[in-house]
Amino acid sequence: MSTIAKALQLLDLFSDSQPQMGLSDAQRLTGRDKATVHRHLSALEEAGFLEQDASTRAYRLGPALTRLAGMRARTVPEVEMVRTVVDTLSRTAGELVHVSRLQGFDLVDVYHAEQHDHPVRVSFDAYGLPPLFATSSGKAYLAYSPGGVLDLALADPRTWLPGAEAPDKGALLTELKSIARRGYARNRDALRLGVSSVAIPVFDAAARATATCSIAYPTSRGGNAAETRLARLLMSHGCDITEAMGGAVPPDVQSIWTPSRERAAS
Template identity: 25%
Template structure:
């Protein structure tokens, strides 16, 4: 195809691709754009940038501030995101990856996302040994200071951000193994960050143990993947499945970042295991 047809050599429509590039240019660090700024950022001429922005604003995907004439994300994106979330869009995306991990480890596999001072389970798949607990896990909140599922995520944050989030709630003790000592918890976070994965036994639920790895989207931590088991199970050391857990976290991160997803069975160097 030629450029005049409006279609790129890869078979994508150039105008649609440019419009989507505009939407993707908005980030937590960049919440608004002026016409000239955006034109320079995306290497567009001013008139093209103006027409694209005006069209997106007309459809509600952007909102133009009448005073500053700068563009912000619009309500149409909220409507789409709400529909996607209500229909379990994230769970549908990640469940195939969790299913592989659940089969590989024979444990319950969980994907949890950041939610203030917690991580929240949005998808879970039981392994061959059956459910880790007798109640549904989806929707459950895991506090930052207790358990591998939360620590794998919170350990990736810088200390100031982590502490600002963690200490907005009391450091509750869920079992005799839950630490409520801020200094000890911070030392554990540093250890988890250096190692790249977390292990816990009885910190959040006295009857379970877990291994977890952080998930990154475009280089930013967004949650964790974990496997868990009830202590009554005799399936071998759960830490034998650290490599598979890390691999699944990497694959989900690639999916969320719109990158090519590596195969599940690609050989990975098995990390050294230890207790935390």
């Protein structure tokens, strides 16, 4: 990993639960030597990506990020392209729907919608970075990625459940093959007790998995019947979501997502 990448990686340490941190905190979380971390923090501060509280000496996200985020929102219409499809899907499902893009092995929110009136909802942190192997989105991505991606993901402890050991590769391979045959990934009470989800991959223009779309719902809302209904609904919108993001669904995946009666009529 380049020096620039290592410095920018420090920005991912900040969250709603940890909006500020000192040099020692950053050193502990990264496992790098203190001199290197200090050099990276100083460089980020100089560029405006971080700022330092004069009284506590703690670092927090800087104004340059606000400017860049605003520029991206104005110049990259990704959210606007996918908004209509996701809003419609959420209204039909009656649940939380979210599209995430893979940034390294982090699932970064692109857009999410809750177009329903259920009093019991799934809480969603748009700025949180859930571990890849604990989510249906992460598994959906891995199931449609080249084999070497799984080894790289397993080697990064940030993709594991907090406090857990590395996932078993053999069991994962079996699960990922099932996902590829089925057309969607599923999770039940894995990341959070009482929350289930189904997810599909979203493909880029070269038909490579690059993002995911997931429906999350309270486990109490239903068992296998709810999963089947929501998975079918999600897959029926899979081509629309990929096309809205400028991509193309591989023919074999499209065949799985298309109900047999529709294939027979075409």
